[in-house]
Amino acid sequence: MLKIAVIGAGVAGLSVANLLARAGHDVCIFERNQSIREIGAGIQISPNGFCVLKELDLSEGIILNSLCNNSILICDYQDGDRLIQFNQKSVLGNKNFRLIHRADLINLLYQSAIKNKVSFNLGCTADAQLLSDQYSFVIAADGAHSKTRYLLNPYQNNSKRSDYFAWRSIVPNQIDHHNGVRITVAPKKHIVSYPVRSREQLNLVLIQEADNDEIFEWGMNENPKKIRNVFSEFGGDLKDTLGYIETVQKWGLSSHDIPFNWARKNIFLIGDALHPMLPFLAQGANAALEDAFILAKLIASNDPSGVADKYVDIRKPRLIRLIKQIKNNAWKFHLENSFLRSCAHTGLHFLDKTFPQSAGLPFRWLYNYDITNL
Ligand SMILES: Cc1cc2nc3c(=O)[nH]c(=O)nc-3n(C[C@H](O)[C@H](O)[C@H](O)COP(=O)(O)OP(=O)(O)OC[C@H]3O[C@@H](n4cnc5c(N)ncnc54)[C@H](O)[C@@H]3O)c2cc1C
Structure with a gap:
Protein backbone atom coordinates (compact mmCIF):
# COMPACT_ATOMS: atom_id res chain seq x y z
CA MET A 1 0.00 0.00 0.00
CA LEU A 2 1.42 3.39 -1.05
CA LYS A 3 0.79 6.75 0.59
CA ILE A 4 -0.36 9.07 -2.19
CA ALA A 5 -1.17 12.81 -2.13
CA VAL A 6 -3.45 14.37 -4.73
CA ILE A 7 -3.55 18.16 -5.11
CA GLY A 8 -6.96 19.43 -6.26
CA ALA A 9 -10.49 18.03 -6.03
CA GLY A 10 -11.71 18.67 -9.58
CA VAL A 11 -12.62 15.92 -12.05
CA ALA A 12 -8.96 14.91 -12.44
CA GLY A 13 -8.08 14.79 -8.74
CA LEU A 14 -11.24 13.06 -7.59
CA SER A 15 -11.07 10.40 -10.30
CA VAL A 16 -7.41 9.54 -9.84
CA ALA A 17 -7.88 9.43 -6.05
CA ASN A 18 -10.85 7.09 -6.45
CA LEU A 19 -8.98 4.78 -8.79
CA LEU A 20 -5.93 4.61 -6.51
CA ALA A 21 -7.99 4.09 -3.35
CA ARG A 22 -9.86 1.26 -5.04
CA ALA A 23 -6.48 -0.32 -5.82
CA GLY A 24 -5.81 -0.36 -2.06
CA HIS A 25 -3.64 2.75 -1.62
CA ASP A 26 -3.85 5.31 1.16
CA VAL A 27 -4.90 8.49 -0.68
CA CYS A 28 -5.30 12.03 0.65
CA ILE A 29 -6.70 14.91 -1.44
CA PHE A 30 -5.54 18.45 -0.65
CA GLU A 31 -8.03 21.08 -1.82
CA ARG A 32 -7.58 24.79 -1.26
CA ASN A 33 -11.34 25.45 -1.14
CA GLN A 34 -13.13 24.85 2.16
CA SER A 35 -15.65 22.55 0.47
CA ILE A 36 -15.96 20.41 -2.63
CA ARG A 37 -17.94 22.51 -5.05
CA GLU A 38 -18.47 23.24 -8.70
CA ILE A 39 -19.78 26.20 -10.62
CA GLY A 40 -23.29 26.06 -12.05
CA ALA A 41 -22.69 24.82 -15.56
CA GLY A 42 -23.06 21.74 -17.70
CA ILE A 43 -20.42 19.37 -18.98
CA GLN A 44 -20.35 16.91 -21.85
CA ILE A 45 -19.04 13.47 -20.99
CA SER A 46 -18.15 11.70 -24.21
CA PRO A 47 -17.77 7.88 -24.44
CA ASN A 48 -13.98 8.04 -23.97
CA GLY A 49 -14.49 9.72 -20.58
CA PHE A 50 -17.58 7.71 -19.69
CA CYS A 51 -15.69 4.39 -19.85
CA VAL A 52 -13.46 5.60 -16.97
CA LEU A 53 -16.52 6.56 -14.91
CA LYS A 54 -17.90 3.10 -15.65
CA GLU A 55 -14.71 1.61 -14.27
CA LEU A 56 -15.47 3.53 -11.05
CA ASP A 57 -18.95 1.95 -10.96
CA LEU A 58 -20.51 5.35 -11.56
CA SER A 59 -22.24 4.64 -14.86
CA GLU A 60 -25.65 4.14 -13.26
CA GLY A 61 -25.42 7.38 -11.26
CA ILE A 62 -24.22 9.31 -14.29
CA ILE A 63 -26.99 7.97 -16.51
CA LEU A 64 -29.63 8.75 -13.86
CA ASN A 65 -28.41 12.33 -13.53
CA SER A 66 -27.77 13.13 -17.18
CA LEU A 67 -29.29 13.23 -20.65
CA CYS A 68 -28.09 11.43 -23.73
CA ASN A 69 -26.48 13.66 -26.34
CA ASN A 70 -28.53 12.24 -29.21
CA SER A 71 -27.35 14.50 -31.98
CA ILE A 72 -25.21 17.51 -32.76
CA LEU A 73 -26.89 20.44 -34.45
CA ILE A 74 -24.86 23.23 -36.06
CA CYS A 75 -26.70 26.49 -36.78
CA ASP A 76 -25.92 29.87 -38.25
CA TYR A 77 -26.23 32.77 -35.86
CA GLN A 78 -28.36 35.21 -37.83
CA ASP A 79 -31.73 33.43 -37.67
CA GLY A 80 -30.57 30.24 -36.00
CA ASP A 81 -30.94 28.37 -39.32
CA ARG A 82 -29.83 24.75 -39.29
CA LEU A 83 -26.66 24.03 -41.22
CA ILE A 84 -26.35 20.34 -40.37
CA GLN A 85 -27.57 17.87 -37.77
CA PHE A 86 -26.01 14.47 -37.29
CA ASN A 87 -26.95 11.60 -35.09
CA GLN A 88 -24.33 10.48 -32.59
CA LYS A 89 -25.49 6.91 -32.20
CA SER A 90 -24.94 5.93 -35.81
CA VAL A 91 -21.30 7.02 -35.48
CA LEU A 92 -20.65 5.80 -31.94
CA GLY A 93 -22.89 2.75 -31.70
CA ASN A 94 -24.62 2.55 -28.37
CA LYS A 95 -21.85 4.23 -26.45
CA ASN A 96 -22.75 6.77 -23.79
CA PHE A 97 -22.39 10.44 -24.64
CA ARG A 98 -23.93 12.28 -21.68
CA LEU A 99 -24.88 15.85 -20.81
CA ILE A 100 -24.69 16.48 -17.07
CA HIS A 101 -24.61 19.32 -14.57
CA ARG A 102 -21.05 19.75 -13.26
CA ALA A 103 -22.19 19.81 -9.66
CA ASP A 104 -23.88 16.41 -10.15
CA LEU A 105 -20.72 14.90 -11.68
CA ILE A 106 -18.49 16.26 -8.90
CA ASN A 107 -20.93 15.10 -6.25
CA LEU A 108 -20.94 11.55 -7.65
CA LEU A 109 -17.13 11.49 -7.70
CA TYR A 110 -16.94 12.95 -4.19
CA GLN A 111 -19.44 10.46 -2.70
CA SER A 112 -17.54 7.65 -4.33
CA ALA A 113 -14.25 8.96 -2.87
CA ILE A 114 -15.78 8.95 0.61
CA LYS A 115 -16.95 5.38 0.06
CA ASN A 116 -13.47 4.41 -1.12
CA LYS A 117 -11.97 5.91 2.06
CA VAL A 118 -10.06 8.72 0.37
CA SER A 119 -9.23 11.30 3.03
CA PHE A 120 -9.63 15.05 2.45
CA ASN A 121 -7.62 17.99 3.65
CA GLN A 156 8.94 26.93 -20.39
CA ASN A 157 6.90 29.87 -21.70
CA ASN A 158 3.91 29.98 -19.41
CA SER A 159 1.99 32.75 -21.16
CA LYS A 160 -1.67 32.29 -20.34
CA ARG A 161 -2.99 34.52 -23.12
CA SER A 162 -5.45 32.74 -25.36
CA ASP A 163 -7.46 35.55 -26.97
CA TYR A 164 -10.74 33.87 -26.14
CA PHE A 165 -13.32 34.68 -23.49
CA ALA A 166 -15.98 32.27 -22.33
CA TRP A 167 -19.13 32.99 -20.36
CA ARG A 168 -21.15 30.24 -18.77
CA SER A 169 -24.74 30.36 -17.59
CA ILE A 170 -27.65 28.06 -16.84
CA VAL A 171 -31.11 29.32 -17.83
CA PRO A 172 -34.62 27.82 -17.68
CA ASN A 173 -35.25 25.74 -20.79
CA GLN A 174 -38.08 27.72 -22.40
CA ILE A 175 -37.39 26.78 -26.00
CA ASP A 176 -37.80 23.66 -28.03
CA HIS A 177 -34.16 22.60 -27.73
CA HIS A 178 -33.43 19.13 -29.08
CA ASN A 179 -31.88 16.49 -26.81
CA GLY A 180 -28.34 17.21 -27.72
CA VAL A 181 -25.68 19.81 -28.31
CA ARG A 182 -26.36 22.82 -30.51
CA ILE A 183 -23.42 24.88 -31.76
CA THR A 184 -24.40 28.27 -33.18
CA VAL A 185 -21.54 29.77 -35.14
CA ALA A 186 -20.78 33.40 -35.99
CA PRO A 187 -17.71 35.37 -37.06
CA LYS A 188 -15.35 35.31 -34.05
CA LYS A 189 -18.07 34.00 -31.72
CA HIS A 190 -20.10 30.91 -31.02
CA ILE A 191 -22.64 29.66 -28.51
CA VAL A 192 -22.95 26.06 -27.32
CA SER A 193 -26.28 25.11 -25.76
CA TYR A 194 -27.66 21.88 -24.39
CA PRO A 195 -30.28 20.75 -21.88
CA VAL A 196 -29.37 19.41 -18.45
CA ARG A 197 -31.27 18.16 -15.40
CA SER A 198 -34.32 16.47 -16.99
CA ARG A 199 -34.40 19.13 -19.72
CA GLU A 200 -35.55 21.75 -17.23
CA GLN A 201 -32.43 23.85 -17.69
CA LEU A 202 -30.28 24.89 -20.61
CA ASN A 203 -26.54 25.14 -20.28
CA LEU A 204 -25.02 27.99 -22.26
CA VAL A 205 -21.37 28.44 -23.14
CA LEU A 206 -20.75 31.70 -24.99
CA ILE A 207 -17.37 32.25 -26.58
CA GLN A 208 -15.88 35.38 -28.06
CA GLU A 209 -12.52 35.77 -29.76
CA ALA A 210 -11.01 39.05 -28.58
CA ASP A 211 -7.73 40.45 -27.32
CA ASN A 212 -7.31 39.14 -23.83
CA ASP A 213 -4.67 40.71 -21.65
CA GLU A 214 -6.56 39.99 -18.48
CA ILE A 215 -5.70 36.88 -16.55
CA PHE A 216 -8.55 35.43 -14.57
CA GLU A 217 -7.99 32.93 -11.84
CA TRP A 218 -11.50 31.53 -12.25
CA GLY A 219 -15.09 32.67 -12.88
CA MET A 220 -16.00 36.32 -12.34
CA ASN A 221 -19.58 37.51 -12.29
CA GLU A 222 -20.59 39.40 -15.41
CA ASN A 223 -23.51 41.71 -16.03
CA PRO A 224 -26.12 39.81 -18.16
CA LYS A 225 -26.77 43.02 -20.11
CA LYS A 226 -23.19 42.97 -21.34
CA ILE A 227 -23.71 39.43 -22.67
CA ARG A 228 -26.90 40.37 -24.47
CA ASN A 229 -24.96 43.22 -25.99
CA VAL A 230 -21.92 41.17 -27.08
CA PHE A 231 -24.16 38.50 -28.62
CA SER A 232 -26.88 40.89 -29.85
CA GLU A 233 -26.55 39.80 -33.49
CA PHE A 234 -27.63 36.23 -32.61
CA GLY A 235 -31.22 35.66 -33.79
CA GLY A 236 -33.73 32.79 -33.63
CA ASP A 237 -34.74 31.29 -30.30
CA LEU A 238 -31.25 31.90 -28.86
CA LYS A 239 -32.09 35.59 -28.71
CA ASP A 240 -35.01 34.79 -26.35
CA THR A 241 -32.76 32.45 -24.37
CA LEU A 242 -30.18 35.17 -23.77
CA GLY A 243 -33.04 37.21 -22.28
CA TYR A 244 -33.40 34.60 -19.49
CA ILE A 245 -29.83 34.97 -18.25
CA GLU A 246 -29.81 36.13 -14.64
CA THR A 247 -26.33 35.12 -13.53
CA VAL A 248 -23.38 34.59 -15.80
CA GLN A 249 -19.68 34.06 -15.20
CA LYS A 250 -16.78 35.15 -17.32
CA TRP A 251 -13.55 33.25 -17.90
CA GLY A 252 -10.33 34.22 -19.62
CA LEU A 253 -9.54 30.92 -21.33
CA SER A 254 -6.12 29.35 -20.96
CA SER A 255 -4.35 26.99 -23.23
CA HIS A 256 -0.69 26.06 -23.01
CA ASP A 257 1.63 23.95 -25.04
CA ILE A 258 1.93 20.52 -23.48
CA PRO A 259 4.78 20.97 -20.98
CA PHE A 260 8.14 19.37 -21.52
CA ASN A 261 8.25 17.79 -18.04
CA TRP A 262 5.19 15.79 -17.01
CA ALA A 263 6.81 14.47 -13.87
CA ARG A 264 9.79 15.02 -11.61
CA LYS A 265 10.86 12.43 -9.09
CA ASN A 266 7.57 11.29 -7.59
CA ILE A 267 5.50 14.34 -8.68
CA PHE A 268 3.11 13.92 -11.65
CA LEU A 269 0.86 16.34 -13.58
CA ILE A 270 -2.65 15.41 -14.63
CA GLY A 271 -5.79 17.04 -16.13
CA ASP A 272 -5.79 20.79 -16.82
CA ALA A 273 -2.54 21.10 -14.86
CA LEU A 274 -0.93 19.11 -17.67
CA HIS A 275 -2.97 20.25 -20.67
CA PRO A 276 -5.30 23.23 -20.27
CA MET A 277 -7.17 23.31 -23.57
CA LEU A 278 -9.72 25.52 -25.26
CA PRO A 279 -13.26 24.13 -24.88
CA PHE A 280 -13.84 23.78 -28.65
CA LEU A 281 -14.27 20.03 -28.48
CA ALA A 282 -15.49 19.67 -24.87
CA GLN A 283 -12.62 17.36 -23.98
CA GLY A 284 -10.76 18.86 -20.98
CA ALA A 285 -12.51 16.76 -18.35
CA ASN A 286 -12.69 13.70 -20.62
CA ALA A 287 -8.95 13.89 -21.21
CA ALA A 288 -8.49 14.30 -17.43
CA LEU A 289 -10.46 11.07 -16.88
CA GLU A 290 -8.21 9.27 -19.36
CA ASP A 291 -5.07 10.63 -17.64
CA ALA A 292 -6.43 9.53 -14.26
CA PHE A 293 -7.09 6.00 -15.41
CA ILE A 294 -3.70 5.42 -16.99
CA LEU A 295 -1.70 7.07 -14.22
CA ALA A 296 -3.49 5.05 -11.53
CA LYS A 297 -2.91 1.87 -13.50
CA LEU A 298 0.81 2.59 -13.98
CA ILE A 299 1.32 3.53 -10.32
CA ALA A 300 -0.22 0.26 -9.26
CA SER A 301 2.35 -1.66 -11.23
CA ASN A 302 5.60 0.30 -11.47
CA ASP A 303 8.38 2.38 -9.91
CA PRO A 304 8.22 6.21 -10.34
CA SER A 305 10.76 6.42 -13.20
CA GLY A 306 9.04 3.67 -15.18
CA VAL A 307 5.67 5.31 -14.54
CA ALA A 308 6.80 8.66 -15.97
CA ASP A 309 8.12 7.23 -19.25
CA LYS A 310 5.07 5.08 -19.87
CA TYR A 311 2.68 7.86 -18.90
CA VAL A 312 4.20 10.16 -21.55
CA ASP A 313 4.40 7.39 -24.17
CA ILE A 314 0.75 6.50 -23.80
CA ARG A 315 -0.78 9.95 -23.43
CA LYS A 316 1.32 12.31 -25.52
CA PRO A 317 0.44 11.26 -29.10
CA ARG A 318 -3.28 11.34 -28.30
CA LEU A 319 -3.11 14.72 -26.55
CA ILE A 320 -1.14 16.25 -29.42
CA ARG A 321 -3.73 15.01 -31.91
CA LEU A 322 -6.54 16.33 -29.71
CA ILE A 323 -5.02 19.79 -29.40
CA LYS A 324 -4.53 19.94 -33.18
CA GLN A 325 -8.20 19.07 -33.71
CA ILE A 326 -9.25 21.74 -31.19
CA LYS A 327 -7.28 24.41 -33.08
CA ASN A 328 -8.94 23.26 -36.26
CA ASN A 329 -12.41 23.58 -34.68
CA ALA A 330 -11.54 27.03 -33.31
CA TRP A 331 -10.79 28.20 -36.84
CA LYS A 332 -13.88 26.58 -38.40
CA PHE A 333 -16.36 27.77 -35.76
CA HIS A 334 -15.28 31.42 -35.95
CA LEU A 335 -14.77 31.87 -39.71
CA GLU A 336 -14.73 35.59 -40.37
CA ASN A 337 -14.20 35.87 -44.10
CA SER A 338 -17.68 36.00 -45.67
CA PHE A 339 -16.66 34.10 -48.82
CA LEU A 340 -15.14 31.25 -46.80
CA ARG A 341 -18.15 31.20 -44.47
CA SER A 342 -20.57 31.00 -47.33
CA CYS A 343 -18.59 28.14 -48.98
CA ALA A 344 -18.40 26.26 -45.66
CA HIS A 345 -22.13 26.71 -45.02
CA THR A 346 -23.05 25.59 -48.53
CA GLY A 347 -20.93 22.47 -47.95
CA LEU A 348 -22.65 21.75 -44.63
CA HIS A 349 -26.13 22.23 -46.18
CA PHE A 350 -25.20 19.79 -48.92
CA LEU A 351 -23.92 17.20 -46.42
CA ASP A 352 -27.05 17.69 -44.31
CA LYS A 353 -29.19 16.68 -47.28
CA THR A 354 -26.98 13.83 -48.48
CA PHE A 355 -24.89 12.13 -45.81
CA PRO A 356 -25.05 14.09 -42.51
CA GLN A 357 -23.48 11.25 -40.54
CA SER A 358 -20.21 11.84 -42.35
CA ALA A 359 -19.75 14.99 -40.23
CA GLY A 360 -19.27 12.78 -37.18
CA LEU A 361 -16.81 10.35 -38.76
CA PRO A 362 -13.64 12.44 -38.17
CA PHE A 363 -14.25 12.19 -34.41
CA ARG A 364 -14.44 8.42 -34.14
CA TRP A 365 -10.75 8.18 -33.14
CA LEU A 366 -11.53 10.47 -30.21
CA TYR A 367 -14.83 9.15 -28.89
CA ASN A 368 -14.45 5.45 -29.63
CA TYR A 369 -11.19 5.17 -27.69
CA ASP A 370 -11.51 3.11 -24.53
CA ILE A 371 -8.48 3.63 -22.31
CA THR A 372 -9.69 0.95 -19.91
CA ASN A 373 -9.04 -1.64 -22.65
CA LEU A 374 -5.37 -0.71 -23.08
C1 LIG B 1 -16.46 27.07 -20.90
C2 LIG B 1 -15.90 25.70 -20.68
C3 LIG B 1 -16.66 24.57 -21.03
C4 LIG B 1 -16.12 23.30 -20.87
N1 LIG B 1 -16.86 22.21 -21.22
C5 LIG B 1 -16.31 20.98 -21.12
C6 LIG B 1 -17.07 19.81 -21.51
O1 LIG B 1 -18.23 19.90 -21.91
N2 LIG B 1 -16.46 18.59 -21.42
C7 LIG B 1 -15.17 18.45 -20.97
O2 LIG B 1 -14.65 17.33 -20.92
N3 LIG B 1 -14.46 19.52 -20.55
C8 LIG B 1 -15.00 20.77 -20.62
N4 LIG B 1 -14.28 21.85 -20.20
C9 LIG B 1 -12.95 21.64 -19.60
C10 LIG B 1 -13.08 21.12 -18.18
O3 LIG B 1 -13.93 21.96 -17.43
C11 LIG B 1 -11.72 21.07 -17.50
O4 LIG B 1 -10.78 20.50 -18.40
C12 LIG B 1 -11.78 20.19 -16.26
O5 LIG B 1 -12.77 20.63 -15.38
C13 LIG B 1 -10.41 20.19 -15.57
O6 LIG B 1 -10.48 19.46 -14.38
P1 LIG B 1 -9.21 19.45 -13.42
O7 LIG B 1 -9.61 18.56 -12.28
O8 LIG B 1 -7.98 19.16 -14.17
O9 LIG B 1 -9.06 20.96 -12.92
P2 LIG B 1 -10.02 21.86 -12.02
O10 LIG B 1 -11.45 21.46 -12.20
O11 LIG B 1 -9.64 23.25 -12.29
O12 LIG B 1 -9.63 21.49 -10.53
C14 LIG B 1 -8.45 21.96 -9.94
C15 LIG B 1 -8.65 21.97 -8.44
O13 LIG B 1 -7.40 22.20 -7.79
C16 LIG B 1 -7.59 23.10 -6.71
N5 LIG B 1 -6.27 23.67 -6.45
C17 LIG B 1 -5.51 24.46 -7.26
N6 LIG B 1 -4.32 24.73 -6.71
C18 LIG B 1 -4.32 24.10 -5.51
C19 LIG B 1 -3.35 23.98 -4.46
N7 LIG B 1 -2.13 24.55 -4.55
N8 LIG B 1 -3.66 23.26 -3.35
C20 LIG B 1 -4.88 22.67 -3.25
N9 LIG B 1 -5.84 22.75 -4.21
C21 LIG B 1 -5.54 23.44 -5.33
C22 LIG B 1 -8.64 24.07 -7.24
O14 LIG B 1 -9.29 24.74 -6.18
C23 LIG B 1 -9.58 23.11 -7.98
O15 LIG B 1 -10.56 22.58 -7.13
C24 LIG B 1 -14.80 23.13 -20.34
C25 LIG B 1 -14.07 24.25 -19.94
C26 LIG B 1 -14.60 25.53 -20.12
C27 LIG B 1 -13.79 26.73 -19.70
Missing part, protein backbone atom coordinates in the same frame (compact mmCIF):
# COMPACT_ATOMS: atom_id res chain seq x y z
CA LEU A 122 -9.92 20.90 2.74
CA GLY A 123 -9.01 24.58 2.90
CA CYS A 124 -5.38 23.61 2.37
CA THR A 125 -3.24 25.12 -0.40
CA ALA A 126 -0.68 22.41 -1.01
CA ASP A 127 2.87 22.57 -2.26
CA ALA A 128 3.91 19.57 -4.34
CA GLN A 129 7.58 19.90 -3.42
CA LEU A 130 6.88 19.78 0.32
CA LEU A 131 4.51 16.83 -0.07
CA SER A 132 6.96 14.86 -2.19
CA ASP A 133 9.12 14.02 0.87
CA GLN A 134 6.14 12.71 2.81
CA TYR A 135 4.33 10.68 0.14
CA SER A 136 5.34 7.94 -2.29
CA PHE A 137 3.57 9.80 -5.10
CA VAL A 138 2.22 13.34 -5.44
CA ILE A 139 -0.34 13.85 -8.19
CA ALA A 140 -0.87 17.48 -9.12
CA ALA A 141 -4.42 17.98 -10.40
CA ASP A 142 -4.31 21.66 -9.54
CA GLY A 143 -5.99 22.92 -12.69
CA ALA A 144 -5.24 25.28 -15.57
CA HIS A 145 -3.22 27.71 -13.44
CA SER A 146 -1.20 24.90 -11.85
CA LYS A 147 1.72 26.03 -9.69
CA THR A 148 3.15 22.52 -9.99
CA ARG A 149 3.41 22.84 -13.78
CA TYR A 150 5.64 25.91 -13.25
CA LEU A 151 7.64 24.06 -10.63
CA LEU A 152 8.36 21.22 -13.05
CA ASN A 153 8.83 23.51 -16.07
CA PRO A 154 10.43 26.72 -14.83
CA TYR A 155 11.95 27.61 -18.21
